[in-house]
Amino acid sequence: MALPSSTVENYLKAIYQAQSAQDPEKRLVPMGRLAGALGVAPGTATTMVKTLAESGLVDYEPYAGVRLTPAGEKLAALVLRRHRLMELFLVKVLGMSWAEVHDEAERLEHAASDRLIDRIDAMLGRPAADPHGDPIPDSSGSMVTPEYQTLLTCPLGSPVVLTRVTDQDSAFLRFLESSGLKPGQAIRVEARDAAADHVVVRGRRERQIMIGMRAAAKLQVAPLEQTG
Amino acid sequence: MALPSSTVENYLKAIYQAQSAQDPEKRLVPMGRLAGALGVAPGTATTMVKTLAESGLVDYEPYAGVRLTPAGEKLAALVLRRHRLMELFLVKVLGMSWAEVHDEAERLEHAASDRLIDRIDAMLGRPAADPHGDPIPDSSGSMVTPEYQTLLTCPLGSPVVLTRVTDQDSAFLRFLESSGLKPGQAIRVEARDAAADHVVVRGRRERQIMIGMRAAAKLQVAPLEQTG
């Protein structure tokens, strides 16, 4: 088995991410969605997926969609590992901004050797999550995906910690950065208003931030243990 | 002008390096040599070089060889810049060994953005040379190539500093490393014996090292100012 081309890696990664985003346990990604995620024509995705199926990396059901096999899932997790470690490295060690590392990592993830990745992993102290709070798979490809709540579901008024941002759009990331809403930040949700389609968040230095509900759903939080 | 594929970058780099290695001012790299350096069939090199010529990156003279145009030379220098900064970064920041960084940099040089490279450059303090002592072009693609002597040409007995190793073979590099012969090291040549085809070098901690003349020619040195 030759090492997968970066095209193959990108398809696997996209399928993995589409599967995760999907209704739990539906797990069949339609070709249109996949093609959209990769920016290719639908027919291209069909063709490529058929060859992935021949390599045993995915299960393909014509007209229904595609799903990773265990082998494909492992490979995808390792790509994600490279991507996320690289992002964290660029932020922590090279001081790049949260918003600009995504594209860089997108290219470097296909060029970095396992050796380099492991060294980066060690240097960063075997971190559990990247700058967006996305969990980093270990070198065997397994990853813990913790239970979570979002700004839409967490209890009102209690302090929580922002743990993860499930959107890579760089304009969105820049907005969060300028609002002080980075993973690790302690905040609390003061109010939700379905009619106004927003939530009110009290953040760093008691600053008040209003966020649309669509965006709020992309911010995951964990309960914060009160100290003192 | 689209950005060059990594294949194009590799051809330009190979031509650049072959030109530098060549008799000064002959400057025409034959297809055979180029194909050999890149590990492709001769016909492949011919085809590719013709398309490079159409893009104005090289001058191609059928049956004679190929030479970089100013545009090609600049691009090649920028590839070299990415490669060398990357190598130095891997050694200095990630603690990788001198011998193992070459292949890694070979892949990363095509994936790293100018932005990342500049950041690395700044972090390393705008270094003049990579771990092998090869000069690093600046971001405009110009590079100073200092005059040099080698272990074969430097004065006998006087202290010199090892400045550059013009061979990337990793077995050779490991030998040098184990002998303490890294760029920056102060040494002196005690004797040369043409019949025995070796030179005798006195190195770190008065250790004596014998090196074949072929290898000795690959070690460049500069006079060392005596202090005290």
Next chain:
DNA sequence: ACTGGAATTTTGATAACTCAAAACACTATA
């Protein structure tokens, strides 16, 4: 000047990836 051997170029194929547009299948609803 001729010619034989080496280097180079040409030719014909292949592999991986892509697109546009024609053909097709599924399913929701009328």
Next chain:
DNA sequence: TATAGTGTTTTGAGTTATCAAAATTCCAGT
């Protein structure tokens, strides 16, 4: 239950990069 639409697949073609092997060119030595 027929069908209109949407989404999917197929088809035919193009791009980039490669190889092996045939054809060609060059030059060195008679």
